[in-house]
Amino acid sequence: MIRSKLLTSAIRTLRNIGSRFTERIWRMGAGARLFGLIVVSSGECLRRPRLVVREVYFTGVMSLIIILVSAFFVGMVLGLQGYNTLQTYGSSEAIGVLVALSLVRELGPVITALLFAGRAGTAITAEIGLMKATEQLSAMEMMAVSPIARVLAPRFWAGVIAMPILAALFCMVGVLGGYLVAVPLIGVDAGAFWSQMQASVDWQHDILNGMFKSVVFGVACTIIAIFEGYDAPPTAEGVSRATTRTVVTSSLVVLGLDFILTSFMINI
Amino acid sequence: MTQTTDPQNIVEIDNLSFGYKGRMLHQGINMAFPRGKVVAIMGGSGSGKTTLLRLIGGQLKPNKGQVRVEGQVVHQQSRDGIYQLRRKMGMLFQQGALFTDLSVYENVAFPMREHTDLPESMIHDLVLMKLNAVGLRGAHQLMPTELSGGMGRRVSLARAIALDPDIIMYDEPFAGLDPISMGVICDLIRTLNDALGATSIIVSHDVKETFSIADYVYFVAGGTVAAEGTPDDLRNSHLPFVHQFVHGEKDGPVPFHYAAADYKTELLGFEQRAFEHTRQLQE
Numbered sequence: 065m066i067r068s069k070l071l072t073s074a075i076r077t078l079r080n081i082g083s084r085f086t087e088r089i090w091r092m093g094a095g096a097r098l099f100g101l102i103v104v105s106s107g108e109c110l111r112r113p114r115l116v117v118r119e120v121y122f123t124g125v126m127s128l129i130i131i132l133v134s135a136f137f138v139g140m141v142l143g144l145q146g147y148n149t150l151q152t153y154g155s156s157e158a159i160g161v162l163v164a165l166s167l168v169r170e171l172g173p174v175i176t177a178l179l180f181a182g183r184a185g186t187a188i189t190a191e192i193g194l195m196k197a198t199e200q201l202s203a204m205e206m207m208a209v210s211p212i213a214r215v216l217a218p219r220f221w222a223g224v225i226a227m228p229i230l231a232a233l234f235c236m237v238g239v240l241g242g243y244l245v246a247v248p249l250i251g252v253d254a255g256a257f258w259s260q261m262q263a264s265v266d267w268q269h270d271i272l273n274g275m276f277k278s279v280v281f282g283v284a285c286t287i288i289a290i291f292e293g294y295d296a297p298p299t300a301e302g303v304s305r306a307t308t309r310t311v312v313t314s315s316l317v318v319l320g321l322d323f324i325l326t327s328f329m330i331n332i
Numbered sequence: 333m334t335q336t337t338d339p340q341n342i343v344e345i346d347n348l349s350f351g352y353k354g355r356m357l358h359q360g361i362n363m364a365f366p367r368g369k370v371v372a373i374m375g376g377s378g379s380g381k382t383t384l385l386r387l388i389g390g391q392l393k394p395n396k397g398q399v400r401v402e403g404q405v406v407h408q409q410s411r412d413g414i415y416q417l418r419r420k421m422g423m424l425f426q427q428g429a430l431f432t433d434l435s436v437y438e439n440v441a442f443p444m445r446e447h448t449d450l451p452e453s454m455i456h457d458l459v460l461m462k463l464n465a466v467g468l469r470g471a472h473q474l475m476p477t478e479l480s481g482g483m484g485r486r487v488s489l490a491r492a493i494a495l496d497p498d499i500i501m502y503d504e505p506f507a508g509l510d511p512i513s514m515g516v517i518c519d520l521i522r523t524l525n526d527a528l529g530a531t532s533i534i535v536s537h538d539v540k541e542t543f544s545i546a547d548y549v550y551f552v553a554g555g556t557v558a559a560e561g562t563p564d565d566l567r568n569s570h571l572p573f574v575h576q577f578v579h580g581e582k583d584g585p586v587p588f589h590y591a592a593a594d595y596k597t598e599l600l601g602f603e604q605r606a607f608e609h610t611r612q613l614q615e
Contacts (some may be wrong), residue, residue, distance in 0.1 A: 198432070200430075201430075202391065203427065205389075205418075206423045207419040207443050207447075208393070208415040208447065209442075209446050214446075328554065
């Protein structure tokens with residue numbers, strides 16, 4: 065009797081795991097299909113660039129405050145921690161290099177993407193989810209206007225354009241934060257700070273690679289946000305869950321992609 | 333693909349069956365919507381009235397049978413073909429479905445901007461004319477959040493007729509409105525239909541208002557057309573379902589109680605289970 069109950073319970077658990085796994089696979093396929101449809105339907109964005117410009121304002125410009133303030137604090141913390149470690153080895157002048165490389169290679173693209181997912185990604189998901197729940201997307205369909213071309217594609221391209229610009233601004237403000245801590249506060253030589261940074265940061269291997277990462281993160285975060293909104297059940301609970309999934313999925317995908325991209329960029 | 337069809341009818345539904353998730357919503361439905369008429373589809377909640385509108389608009393595909401608009405089978409059209417058909421249609425959604433980030437003016441101008449190359453001055457005049465027709469020219473600068481339910485429905489109606497459609501579909505146009513707004517919408521549906529020479533399809537369960545403007549009514553129940561006729565025919569009908577629906581009776585062919593197990597067994601069964609549980613604990 066007990067053995068039979070255990071067997072039933074084990075089968076049920078396996079079935080649940082299997083069903084969740086297949087659902088994830090299905091969602092990945094649906095997301096990839098939507099990505100393809102958005103790219104194919106992007107002609108409207110080229111014909112009417114104002115649609116994209118408007119979305120760049122909402123996703124990019126409106127995210128500036130959180131990105132810049134975070135960058136400033138991250139830069140200052142890097143300055144403090146870096147100096148604390150480097151002075152042990154007598155190379156505190158290399159603080160500029162440490163701050164710049166950390167930001168340009170890793171922290172800039174990654175933290176910008178995480179903040180973007182939290183600020184702009186959730187807004188995109190909630191907006192599209194609510195448009196679906198209030199039948200605005202259906203109304204558009206009935207007016208013979210494709211919601212993919214008119215609503216989703218402009219938001220997608222806006223995210224892809226905004227992310228590298230935000231990441232670049234994050235790096236600039238982060239370096240400024242590191243400078244303010246290292247030079248005026250701690251007393252590291254300003255010439256050493258800037259010259260070592262200039263000598264060590266490579267245009268192609270550091271800055272271009274960082275920008276490439278941020279473009280990839282932009283594509284990933286925006287498509288996840290759009291898909292979650294478009295796929296959300298048209299209820300308050302459905303939109304709320306979709307918004308949460310946007311942040312969780314985007315964060316995990318960004319960190320996973322960061323590892324994969326870094327492993328290709330660094331020759332060991 | 334064009335089928336043999338009566339040119340008098342702008343929309344025809346032929347032996348249509350539709351269902352999803354293993355549940356059939358419609359089975360063998362036949363309807364005809366003559367040009368220039370106001371035709372209502374009535375029935376209880378969940379009887380698939382709105383689904384019929386979505387099938388006419390090509391948002392859903394039937395499992396069997398077909399919907400023909402202007403003689404063309406909707407579900408056999410390509411995406412571009414369906415979009416061409418939809419340009420002849422206007423639809424008023426139950427909640428208005430106004431774009432919340434656009435003003436009243438921009439909402440009405442939306443279909444014109446998307447489908448025409450009209451100069452801005454002409455769009456301006458057309459939008460004001462459409463808003464004037466629904467009595468809201470003075471509200472063109474407001475945002476949808478600043479409108480009452482009835483005003484929102486009227487703006488949505490102005491948007492639906494923006495391109496002078498041949499078919500106007502109304503999904504529950506009277507739901508949740510106060511009596512004055514209801515009367516205004518009621519009057520507008522009939523007036524606009526006659527003024528534009530369009531065909532109106534109303535989905536509703538508000539008997540009094542719908543009967544006052546409809547030329548012909550279909551009653552949908554149990555997945556089929558349960559009754560049809562002019563409002564007067566249906567008012568005098570002795571069919572049990574129609575009688576219950578038209579007169580708003582609590583019990584009848586549509587039962588008051590949702591299907592459930594025997595009341596007594598269910599109540600006593602709980603006591604019995606509680607008693608057994610207590611005895612097990614004592615042992």
